[in-house]
Amino acid sequence: GIKVNEDPRQQELIFKILQAFPELVSGYWSAVNLTLEPRLSSRWITNIPILGTIIFFPVPTNSFTLPNSQHINPSPPALNVVLGNAIPSVLSKNFLTKGLQSASSLVQHSTALPLSKCLAKLDCILSISRETASKLEEDEENGQWLKRIRELEAEAEKRVPEFTVIVGMVQQKPAGPTNESQAIKMALLTEAGLRLLWFYHKLFPRLVSSVKFDAGKLLLNVFDPSVSLSEDESMDVDKDANTLQENSNGMDVLRQLHVLRLLKESDQFGWLNKFRSSAQTNLHRATGELTTRILGSSILFSHDTEEITLWLHAIPETKRALQATTLDETPLADEVAAVLVFLDDCIQRCSKTPYRYLEESVKLFDEAESSDQAQGFTYLRDDPKSFPSPLLMTMPLAIVTSVRKLVLTLATKLQDLRHVWTIHAKLEEILIATNPATKSKVIREAINRETQLLANSLRSIEYLVAQSPASANSAVETFLEQVEELAIPSSSEAAAHSAFELIDWIRLLNIPLNPTQVKRLFDVVVRFCPSAVKEFMYQLDPTMGQFWSTFTEHRELVLTMLPFELAQLHSSPEQTTKKQIRDYLVSLFFSDSAWNTSLGRRMSFGLHRLASAFKANGSISIRQVELSLLRSIFQSSRLIRTQPDLSELKRALFSDSSLSKAVCFSRDLSPSETIELARLVNSALYINDSADQAIARASCSYWLSITQSDADFSTLSTGFDKVILSAI
Helix, strand or coil, X not given: CCXXXXXXXXXXXXXXXXXXXXXXXXXXXXXXXXXXXXXCCHHHHHHHHHHHHHHCCCCCHHHHECCCCCCECCCCCCHHHHHHHHCCCCCCHHHHHHHHCCCCHHHHHHHHHHHHHHHHHHHHHHHHHHHHHHHCCXXXXXXXXXXXXXXXXXXXXXXXXXXXXXXXXXXXXXXXXXXXXXHHHHHHHHHHHHHHHHHHHHHCHHHHHCCCCCCHHHHHHHHCCCECCCCCCECCCCHHHHHHHHCCHHHHHHHHHHHHHHHHHCCCCCCXXXXXXXXXXXXXXXXXXXXXXXXXXXXXXXXCCCHHHHHHHHCCCCCCCCCCECCCCCECCCHHHHHHHHHHHHHHHHHHCHHHHHHHHHHHHHHHHHCCCCCCCCCHHHCHHXXXXXXXXXXXXXXXXXXXXXXXXXXXXXXXXXXXXXXXXXXXXXXXXHCXXXXXXXXXXXXXXXXXXXXXXXXXXXXXXXXXXXXXXXXXXXXXXXXXXXXXXXXXXXXXXXXXXXHHHHHHHCCCCCHHHHHHHHHHHHHHCHHHHHHHHHCCCHHHCCCXXXXXXXXXXXXXXXXXHHHHHCCCHHHHCCHHHHHHHHHHHCCCCCCCCCHHHHCHHHHHXXXXXXXXXXXXXXXXXXXXXXXXXXXXXXXXXXXXHHHHHHHHHHHHCHHHHHHHCCCCCCHHXXXXXXXXXXXXXXXXXXXXXXXXXXXXXXXXXXXXXXXCHHHCCCCHHHHHXXXX
């Protein structure tokens, strides 16, 4: 006799009971008298939110474990219980179809909302179930959880409306001219429809593939509202709607986000078509995922989809005013637009004849490998995943700055820096042969500065050798005093232009700055446009020691924007020994601002330095410093990362990298280095963990054979031999 739609207290009681006992949800619907057939009535409109609230209760993950235990239950919950929590039978396919096709916009929208919640709940259940099956290491044929997932997907397909119903909802047009009220209705319905389209593409690919639907039109429409989603060529848009659009940015962003997520799941999207981009933060992330999805399936990046993120990080972020020029009146173009246009042309050209550029890449790196007789050299032919995309060979001269960033980021995936040095040599060869920008000495010198900055950056990856700081320059001091007195422009766009103009000043004038001057300039850039910080840092020479003294007062800002790899590039052994800087580096290692999505590849610079350290001598042991940093990273990873992340880090350090093998099989470690390596091994590997034992097996086997065959093994008391044999 509980009336959930009449008494708020009784409604709250039912909500608490069903949250505590989710197995009662499926039986609750048959026992309660709720009117759910779509109709324009107050009772139905009251009942629908109650339904949506119950459906959207959190997934009861405790039901996936054994009673009074944290161990996973090998038997999944019953199908009717799971399905009743996601898409209850009372919300029938006929009811949903009738509601979505109703002549009333209110009924349509009120039906779409609970259906979206049903699909969101289903998506969450499927995701947790797959994770559970993975933990149990189930196989496709006999796994109980995987079987339940297939059953759940099949039954869910039977309970949802046909895909054509959702498409029809999105493609509908208003009857007659569009006034402000009608525009609001259409915006809400379109957002709800696009959300459902996204869920259908993600959860029901079979239903989607059975209907011919051009998903690419969605992308064009959400960035250009004058283009219709229907098959007709256009839709009349009242001027009032244009005014309304200026005040509905949030709804526009939400619709764009749905479409980008949808296209990420779609296999029918023609990715070579050109569309406009957006600077919205949420859209930026979704666009990045979409770009990875569509380029990852192409021949350009199919060998290594993670490389795509390196290319995206290389795209410039400089913002300039329309009439920006150098001191010699050379016009400065919009670098972002220019690079994207060039990159788009390169992608299309390379897609048409990829093997031509692939052959050029192979030829280029073969020359490097044949000219170097060093021991332990890694051949790219033996590791195709490490090979850069053939798209690299199509990069034009006009985007040399992006090439510098790109080459630097590619160093995190290449096992040997000689490949990167070869790219640098090729870049210099092109610049010398073409003699770019001869009419502008400023531009020519700026391009030369980029190649020199790349060379210094590569040297810094191997071993950071600091140059003497620049001496004070009276002209620079006068300029900085004037800049520090500037008022912040009232417009955020104008403030951004001013900040990037200061960055251009560094790039184009090529005047040496000492650390104090760099810090003063950095403070002004932060005051004008905090988002310009990363681009500012890219312009600093790692050998000048300007980095760590620059942003001590802006720690939180830097932690959210600065890539770990860039920070480590500027870190000398002396600086890394300082606790504050090492804590910075560890925090940045686990931040989202890093170049690489792969944690294993984030360690590349440190491993490169370890490999180079066998040849270098200094007052501070580089090997000991880098090993200490790696140990700190592992210690933090156990507190904040999942088991798959830990496994990836271990593989990168102990098994995947030829650089790490150089350390594991080295007999040339000092006593202090041996102690530090032992601490690292103890932090990273567990003696009773079978997976860790497998990781260390190769090293243990090697040193065991040495102990059996080398009569003088007792003298090798400082090597990795003793570390592994004692730690594992």
